[in-house]
Amino acid sequence: MELLKKLGTLKKAGPWLAAAAVLVVILAVFLGPYAWIVASSFKPQAEIFRDLRPISWATFIPLHPTLENFIHLFVNRGVGRALINSAIVSSCQVGFTLILCSMAAYGLTRIRFRGANIVFAIVLMTFLLPIESLMVPLFIHVSNLGLQDTLVGVFIPWIASPFGLFMLRQAFEDLPRELDEAARIDGAGHFRIFWSIVLPNVRTTLATLALVTFLFSWNAFLWPLVVLQSPRNIVVQLAIAQSVSIGQLPNWGETFAGATIATVPLIVLFVFLQRYFVRGIAMTGMKG
């Protein structure tokens, strides 16, 4: 710890300058692309190109901002529709995931039943399945169920989330059992205990799970691409991908405007709820 502090404090001027340089490089490399995209979304195409050579402040700041790209996106490209569809899919996925996972977590931690270990093993096995390997059979399967090209078909395969179950199961285990045993003696049934004792005590974990699920759902690409066809069902990630499809001459400003609309809400959410995001996303990596 001492060493790391020392590495960090670096009191002498030379190392301090080096650290400042590292800071500048990190900021430029990570913020530069965002600044360029967002600034350019407020510029006509010719201006984007002109401001690139040479790089100056004008590259990252729109000097004559125009909303034309955004207006065109909503009026001619149906991005409003895509945003609404994405919002529907993501909120349904969050809602159903929370319901299914919290009920299953309650069942596995609070109702002692034979075979609970088998159920848990069944869940454990799916934890590691990459969706990329499932896209073809899942597409055929979902089509057979008549859910192809529907918004329901986009979120329904993922609501039984093993990740969500693990996260909530852990939180439920950490909750003292004396709480619900006291309630049981008072005559409360499983639903009462679940609803008014367990759930209110794991609000933080529920919020974290909701946030991570929303992020994954909003940002999902491969499965919506496979399952959706008609333009009226398009989601926002597909709309962005279409505007850069290879072999077409893309409209830079419009594409940047689309990327900005799809990303800025998440970034605002992230900056305010950073703690939950980092905790939740670090946990998605805890698979296995």
Added chain:
Amino acid sequence: MRRLQHWGAVAIFVGPFLGMLLLFQYVPVLRMLWDSLWDFALLNPDKRSFVGLQNYIDMFDDPDRRQAFLVTFGFAVGVVCTVIPVSFLVAVYLNGQLPARAIVRTVVFLPVVTSAVVIATMWVFLFDPTNGLVNSAFALVGLPRMAFLTSKMQALPSIIFMMLWQQTGFATVLFLSGLQGIPGDLEDAARVDGCSAWQRLRHVVIPLLSRTTVFVVVIMTVFSLQAFAPALIMTGGGPEGTTNFIAFDIYELAFSLQQPGLASAESTVFMLLVLGISLAQMRLLRTRWNY
């Protein structure tokens, strides 16, 4: 009656989750294994002929498939070899006492909350040979103009760099929590024994981070193996198949070339690979290192 009530409660609480899991995870896996033995087209799935293991044989015979596996593994190696050192250094930096730590932590994490589609889209334009920001920045410091994604030699390294940019934040968070778990007295002891800062880093900190490192290596490997959006959005798998990642190859085979049987065979091999790597990780993490 009590037994009935007991199992009723189990069914109500666990049943919906389990049912959905079986329906949307287990059924597709079985379907994948089954379909990989048939030759058919998605447009007409009922007209199919049984070909046994022929799809698997075709897959390993086909230089395009072999290239997809090679490219994907090359990509994973490139990503791991760059993300690990960079994110470790950023984590050490963040663990220190420099000003602006909060800003750096937020900024580095931004790409993690940005979708793969938006990132791939951003970098198509950043890497643009004529009007890209990267070439403009290169011009600023006197470097020559590069072709990036349109060059056979540069396309994959360019995407590896993008992935480094995208994943550094995530790996940094994992390393940072590992660093914060190191007890301070261990380092104090080393210091009292006269170890230099470098020796302490080399012989105390890095060994204590082995578990974290294994973990980050595996996660980055699995993430890289799953790369899809860069191929679809940035390169179309080209030039000449040099960025034809497995996931993109499966997608193209099934949905453009109408060979879902062959695609299912490739999916099966891919799934086993990813499962194998994850299980190896679990074994590695279960062993206790003697520190």
